[in-house]
Amino acid sequence: MKRLQYMATRVLQGLLALLVIATVNFMLVRAAPGDPVSVMAGEAGASDAQFVAQLRQQFGLDQPVSTQLGRYLAHVVQGDLGFSYRQQQPVLALIAERLPATLLLTGSAFVLSLLFGVALGAIASRRPGSWMDSAITVVALVFYATPLYWLAMMAVLLFTVQLGWLPGFGHMTVGADLHGLARLWDGAQHLLLPALTLALFYMAVYARMTRAAMLEVAQMDFVKTARAKGVAPGRILRAHVLRNALLPVVTLAGIQAGGMIGGAVLTETVFAWPGIGRLMFDALLQRDYNLLLGCFLVTAAMAVLFNLLTDLVYTLVDPRIDLH
């Protein structure tokens, strides 16, 4: 009951936060120079005042900003994110079309980074100062410091252009008409490079964080007691050290999961991955207000959701934490 009450409060807080975020985003987007009409008239290669006025009226941009904001929020609370000026489609439909690709990419990257990052951190912490520890630390530092864009380009040049091992563009072989397992295998091959590229940065962070936390926990009294009691080293590492060292990792994972949808813009751009990150980037360049705000809102909603989930995971990792 207590947990349900807590959840209900948090959901309500999250919804309020989203409303505030939608308002702030609306004002920020309007503050940027240019609007969708100027971009569209520009693309037509000519425009006159009458044509521009006609478009502004059509999109409701001739109304005062406060009126536009009121209308926007009224639609948002009803679950309507509006209509894309440029793509002439409802924003929700456009986002729904692209969201699965982003979830697949970022979800894969999330799992890869978490699994390998924690494992590498645990391995490195076993013998601090050993060659293995040094190697993992250096590699993690290199991936942490390398710009994602450069890493992605190098991966494409090496594995796609030079070696021809893996596809480097898109999420499937266009025109191949594959089905069943063949389609799955093709998809997995296309996913590998972008997911790995996106995963490397966080993998490095998790590895460094896990290593540091495990070294700290390993010095604590209860670990010494376990050792004195003759508990097997492997069990001490898994059940005592690792579990207690996971809290900061869970915190970071929550932040990563919340931000990953919006954070995949560069990866999606380099690998021509048809996800929401690119949709958002294009909408920004074209000042497609409703689409841009819709993308922002969806990414914000994901952040709120994962924040909540992280709190719940805390209680599983450390039963001493109480939700109230």
Place this chain on the structure above:
Amino acid sequence: MKRRQLIRMGATSLGVSIAGVPLHLLAQGKKGGTINVLVQPEPPGLMMGLVQNGPTQLISGNIYEGLLRYDDKLNPQPQLATSWVMSKDGKTYTFKLKPNVKWHDGKPFTSADVVFSVDVFLRKTHARLRGNLEAVESIKALDPLTVEFQLKYPFGPFLGMFENGTMPMVPKHIYEGTDFATNPANATPVGTGPFKFKEWAKGSYILLEANPAYHVAGVPLVEKVYYHVIPDAAARAAAFESGKIDIVPGGGVEYFDVQRLAKLPGVAVSTKGWEFFSPHSWLWINNRKAPLNSVKFRQALMHAIDREAMAKIAWYGFAKPATGPFNSSIKFASTDVPKYPKDIEKAKKLIAESGYKGETIRLLPLPYGESWQRQAEMVRQALTQAGIKVELVPTDVAGWNQRLNEWDYDLAFTYLYQYGDPALGVARNYTSQNIAKGSPFNNVEGYVNSRVDALFAAGARATDPASRQKAYLEVQQLLVEEVPVAWLHEINFPTLYRSKVQNPISSGIGLNDSMGRASLA
């Protein structure tokens, strides 16, 4: 008919070619296969009557057609019209339409579609055409295969505005009485072209399939055309290099990559297919404020900028210095104009005479990629050398549009298409009636010269080439003397393609015309 003068019987050209492609070339083409083309950025829509940006034209030029096509000398060729005549007074044009042409949904294409397309649909939606249609008094369907355009006054460039980008034919039976912008058919465009819309996987690709009922026998030759969306410039180059893409349209990769990719085995490069557009670059100069309102200061800019070096370095040789407002590939262009060779000393002298007091000049680069950024750096360097203080003001596309719309700039890079005729693509930038906030493509610089206005009007309203030539020569000389803008280059947009693709470019609008005549070896 006695009062009418035959301008051109398009059907006569069919004896040697089919719509601009020599028959022997078509005969060589193999049937079948798939061509993979790059498109960048992803178009917002494919309904060509509503969206006229480059990517839309590149793809939808396969779906929609105009009454005419243009060869690389910009001579009109038959497309949906087989012949056309102009009355002696130059105010009536009568087009005979091709019989048995069908829309992709099987309905017949008739003169009623032409009247609806031009007089109803495009008059409302086509920002560029609406201006030119001011010369048109009425459009009538005389019979199902005959259309008559009645003009208010003779309009010299009239026959130059019938290609699919300027005047695409749209199906009346689908759009009449509907809200054009939200018609669901926009998602599945229906035209008369050699390819039919098949599928659009957003963010990934657009697939077109051959139209088996196309009205030109033997066309199209290939079965499918995929347009791939790859947003990053370096990734686009890598996609071509890895063999995923067969054709990279002009502007698809950075110029330094064009040089590199053109050297790969089995790769060809062509600068053809831009004759109709004739991309011409210049620096807008805000003539409204000092010191830019001084002719001497503007002339100094021309002398300070090393356009030869920019062509070699920033454009990697795919450009040549512009001599004035007319691109050399459009009608009535002349080189008999004052010249501005690079001469820093002369520039300094003119600057001193102009009364320049050391104000900072704000320069807006064009946010279209690396080549434009490099040019901006070169111009800043050249102007600094001549003693002018320059500040680069970076923007994105929306911000750039906004600043030009509001005249909030000192110098700004741009390039515009000239559409084959000075009345269609040049006059708009220099005549005083085109000074209005809200467009980055009109007389943005605020130049006012009544003689220039009169000469452009005379050139547009004359129909005999000699009279037009006379007016346009004088206006070129006058403009180059007064430098309302600083002309930079005639730009080439090279198309990269694999040699196995034959005849990808078959008209003056290049790839935008369609892949109908292309084939695979």
